[in-house]
Amino acid sequence: MEAIRTRRSIRSFKNDEISDEDAVKMLEAARLAPSAGNKQPWTFIYIKDPQVIRMIKNCSPGFYADATAAIVMGIKKEDEKRGTLDVCFAAENILLAAHALGIGGCPIVSFNSDAVREIINAPKDWQAILVVSLGYPDKVPSPPLKKKLSDIAYLDFFGRKWERLDVA
Numbered sequence: 001m002e003a004i005r006t007r008r009s010i011r012s013f014k015n016d017e018i019s020d021e022d023a024v025k026m027l028e029a030a031r032l033a034p035s036a037g038n039k040q041p042w043t044f045i046y047i048k049d050p051q052v053i054r055m056i057k058n059c060s061p062g063f064y065a066d067a068t069a070a071i072v073m074g075i076k077k078e079d080e081k082r083g084t085l086d087v088c089f090a091a092e093n094i095l096l097a098a099h100a101l102g103i104g105g106c107p108i109v110s111f112n113s114d115a116v117r118e119i120i121n122a123p124k125d126w127q128a129i130l131v132v133s134l135g136y137p138d139k140v141p142s143p144p145l146k147k148k149l150s151d152i153a154y155l156d157f158f159g160r161k162w163e164r165l166d167v168a
């Protein structure tokens with residue numbers, strides 16, 4: 001809960017390099033994520049070459065910071081329906097593992113998918129679903145406003161209040 005509570009989307013990074021050991025830990029966290037039917041349809045491309053990161057950033061309007069590394073996460077186009085969900089689970093694992101290692105990250109969905117595919121030499125039948133930027137946090141934003149539990153969760157039936165949620 002502590003890691004979940006304190007994780008933030010980081011958009012400002014220091015120059016410090018991420019060790020390969022930590023990179024592998026984050027990829028391992030992704031590998032262990034749940035997936036529909038245990039299909040594990042995903043591929044993760046860990047990018048640490050600054051030139052490649054810059055090229056991806058240049059075609060990604062949602063990529064704000066000069067990140068130290070990035071992970072492009074994607075699936076075969078034929079797996080789009082369930083695979084997209086699977087990638088999201090793996091992405092959260094990456095973000096939480098990164099946070100536990102003192103590394104910040106930000107999920108990025110605003111990017112030119114075809115351009116990213118070409119930059120990383122991925123095949124035409126494959127598509128990038130999410131890019132995660134990574135690096136040691138320079139600035140950690142204050143927590144954004146999150147909805148109250150009692151506004152988004154109910155008990156037994158849709159819309160039925162649960163008083164316990166008022167205290168959370």
Ligand SMILES: Cc1cc2nc3c(=O)[nH]c(=O)nc-3n(C[C@H](O)[C@H](O)[C@H](O)COP(=O)(O)O)c2cc1C
Nearest residue numbers: 007008009011061062063064106107108109110144
């Ligand atoms: C599917 C998804 C796509 C996102 N895309 C972007 C993005 O393109 N650029 C960006 O800066 N942040 C992006 N974010 C980060 C959200 O803005 C961030 O999670 C939200 O503001 C809540 O802040 P928090 O992550 O610190 O709790 C994305 C988050 C999710 C879940």
